[in-house]
Amino acid sequence: MKKIILIVVAVVVMGGIVAGTLLKGQKPDAVVEKGKVVRKSLTSLVNCSGTMQPKRKVDVSANTMGTILNLAVAEGGRVQEGDLLMEIDPTEFRAVVQALEATVLTAEAELQLAQASLEKAQEEAKRSEDLHAEGLVSQQDLISARTSSRVEAARVEAAHHRISQYQANLAKAHYDLEKVTITAPMSGLITRLNVEQGENVIMGTLNNPGTVLLTIADLGTMEAWVEVDETEVVKVVLGQKATIKIDAFPDDEFVGTVTEIGNSPLGSGTGSSSEAVDFEVKITLQDEVPNIRPGLSAKAEITVARRNEALAVPLGAVTVRDWPLKEEDIRRFKGKLSASQEETLGSYGFTPQPDDDAEIDDVEIEREETEGVFLMVGDFVKFVPVKLGIAGDDDFEIIEGLEEGQELVKGPFRILRELKDGAFVVVEAKNRKGFSFGRSGD
Secondary structure, eight states, X not given: OHHHHHXXXXXXXXXXHHHHHHHHTOOOSEEEEEEEOEEEEEEEEEEEEEEEEEEEEEEXXXXXXXXXXXXXXXXXXXXXXXXXXXXXXXXXXXXXXHHHHHHHHHHHHHHHHHHHHHHHHHHHHHHHHHHHHTTOSOHHHHHHHHHHHHHHHHHHHHHHHHHHHHHXXXXXXXXXXXXXXXXXXXXXXXXXXXXOTTOEXXXXXXXXXXXXEEEEEEEEEEEEEEEEEHHHHTTOOTTOEEEEEETTOTTOOXXXXXXXXXXXXXXXXOOOTTSOOEEEEEEEESSOOTTOOTXXXXXXXXXXXXXXXXXXXXXXXXXXXEESOOGGGGGGGTTTSOHHHHHHHHTTTOOOOOOTTSOOXXXXXXXXXXXXXXXXXXXXXXXXXXXXXXEOSSXXXXXXXXXXXXXXXXXXXXXXXXXXXXXXXXXXXXXXXSOEEEEEOO
């Protein structure tokens, strides 16, 4: 019974609308939804997603080749800076150290011999000088003694240099021997262990990376590494606040701050102009997250702008038209507008269409796509260009072009995209049961 009454009421209302329209002598061009210019607080957000990563982590690689004899840690364990991680077989390196130590000892012994020979040569040279002064030694013998002294002095100097060289080689060998014992470079959690005891490890070269033995991370300070589209990354600046939701903790929200913005796009790409380009942004969380793991999926909302008590219109109300409008766009309304309607529209800048035989200025007017809204002027609409500010979840900020309280068309989109300046419209209304019907604009 209620359904029958509801249908009857809808028919009566529709009949009234049709009758009203016929009385006006005009057929509506569209049935639209009406909205208002209001003041409200707006927040512009950039939504992005990525993964959680520690702010500080270290990949421990092999600095030498060999077999792991002792693996002192396990994945998931905590270590302190300087703790033993593992030891590589030191046999070869220890042998090199012992050989070089023997070489240094030999060189030091040779130095002692060279010094003894030098002392002997110096004594002979002095004796030859004394004898030459007394006329007992020829000039040639004196020169020979002096030369022998200089030769022995050069041998002593060479022995000193050899010892320095061997000592440098020995220091290098000791350094290589120390590298077989790998200790923790920082305190943290072992988040990845890539080797087992008994495995062989290799060191990196210029073109080939070495074995990454394990990763140590400080999970006390975490970052969300998110990907931001190229059209939105320009809005992001250092220090902006963000809200992070981690998929593993669906009931919790975490606050962070933008601490790093990538200058180069992610990925190599294919060079296609249609390919999406993203930039990496790092957001540092303010608080420690219990039981966090690197690599967990996360979503972030970065607050890039905020306006209090801003003029705002619904997102769906903003459309684009070529501006200035063409006179041909409203020619179809000639003769259908009353004097009072033309006067009302004229107050908003509407120019009544000239007669069909009136001359239209042939001067070419440069037009460009302009953002604007359709204001409600009685039962008609007028396109008004606007200057937009930030975009909130449901509204645009209006910087120029509108005033608070003005009524406008907010949809539907399929109607708004075809709506003409000066069109006669009726406003869609919904009853309590959700049925919609048109009614004359008020």
